[in-house]
Amino acid sequence: MASKAKAAAATRQQVEDFLYEEAALLDAWRLDDWLELLTDDAVYNVPSNDRPDGDSRDTLFIIADDIRRIRARVTRLKDKSAHAEYPPSRTRRMISNVRIVERNGAALNVEASFIVHRFRRNEGIRAYVGHYRYELRLEGKQLKIARREAVIDSMELGSLASVSFIL
């Protein structure tokens, strides 16, 4: 019960620190360290642009990973034959407008805006703009990600082409 109380008491500043830390790991391609931030039942979704509020069980998404596939995704991204990310893109994530939208026992629902710039050799900049929906949970003293949904604002992926890295 103590952990419940702590999660419920987490401040926006603590949540921001956590999201910034996550962004730094992803921008540095420290993907194994990033996996450590996830719960053992974590989910990572990127909905299709025309169904941003869809359910991946009855709607085609761009990404709908359970924890097994998140881990497989990281394994793949570390493989040189994941050509779309070899050599890896450079990315820079700007996260803002962080809000705790719901406190639910040990869990926190958090939303934040993002701009993720992706740079590839001989290519223009690709800017992924949208918002995150997180479910964060306190495990011991550590906040962990139980659910992570990156919703892209553009009406279609268009010139972004793919979501080949962890958005």
Next chain:
Amino acid sequence: MMHDRPLVVNEPEAMRFQVRRSTLMDPGILELERRRIFDVCWIYVGHESEVRAPGDFKTRIVCDRPVIFCRDGGNRVRVFLNTCRHRGSIVCREPEGNAKSHTCFYHGWSYNRDGELDGVPGQDAFPPSFRKSDFSLKEPPHVASYRGFVFLNFDPGAMPLEQYLAGAKEYIDLIVDQSPSGQMEVIQGVQDYDIRANWKLLTENSFDDYHLLSVHGSWLTYLRNSGVEMKRPERGHLLPGHGVGKVLGNGHGCTDNVNFRGRPVARWIPIYGEAARPEIERIRAELVARLGEERASRVADTNRNLLVFPNLFLNDGSSVTIRTYYPLAPDRMRVLAWALGPKEESPTARAVRLDSFLTFYGPGGFATPDDIEVLESLQSGLGTHREVPWMEVTRGMAKEGEQLNTDEPHLRGFWIQWDKLMRTPRNGE
């Protein structure tokens, strides 16, 4: 504009088959393609299941024409050119919905769901000869459907759709046979993305199995790590299963492979999880009961990537995807992809289907992003086309009889039809 000729060299006796690389980057070629390919062929618009009730509509851009794909008041699927008959503005600007009428917001002309003009503000100022019935929304010369797949044709003299589809019909039937009632439906959620490459490269890539090992090694590793058994390739093969490349007439073609990858239609793999196994077995039993052992096995145990010339793929593999694409520029295309499933599929089987889809397909899948990468990489290489003018397309040419999926008879079939149409002037040229 003058083009270097020939564009395609096809000399079977000399075992030569080459395609000029400039065909992938020349604006003049694209201009000619618009007139001699896209304005002549049957082009996919959508699936009947996307517009279920009278008044349902989707707006799309098909071969540069904005269209309203919809169901009219009489429950017929229709395609209207989405341009006001008055001055030309887009009439319906919403991506989808249901409407009794569509009103152009420029001067307020409104059209009912049968496309008839029924409201003209201040009609009394038009001359007496003005009749609303002369100003219905325009339709393409031909719209027709085959087993739920709706196509249009901008050529008034076009052959009927079923004649055009030729040998592709058999492969569409194999997809539709997955549904007990013979009705497949498009699942909501569209993957809509651009690739900075010539559209013909996606045609090639979508049924080129030769690239599977080199481009999709990380996907094969994922399957293996997930417990999917893969045999060592047999003699003369590159892939774990036997597969062939087929030419189906009018430029259509396909791969037709003994499946090794798992299919939501009755072919379980560990990635789906133990919980999904009994239902996959029930789906198989239903197939066998309805179609017989042989046909059921054909549906469930083979996977097929079907090209309907020039720009539609029905890929029946890790799931069924409808993929169509249009050139935006010589070095850029827009891709639309949907998932297709049996109408009566249970919620749990539907979830497995969608999950299986994402293991391979789409802009966040474990394979498609690498295809996008390779096509964009190829397009970048074309800057050398003056020094290196030809693509080599000869795999399997020396074989007598059957050619494998990793050979290129189906790719040559595409190029032969493309070249034939490109050498056929249209009326008015």
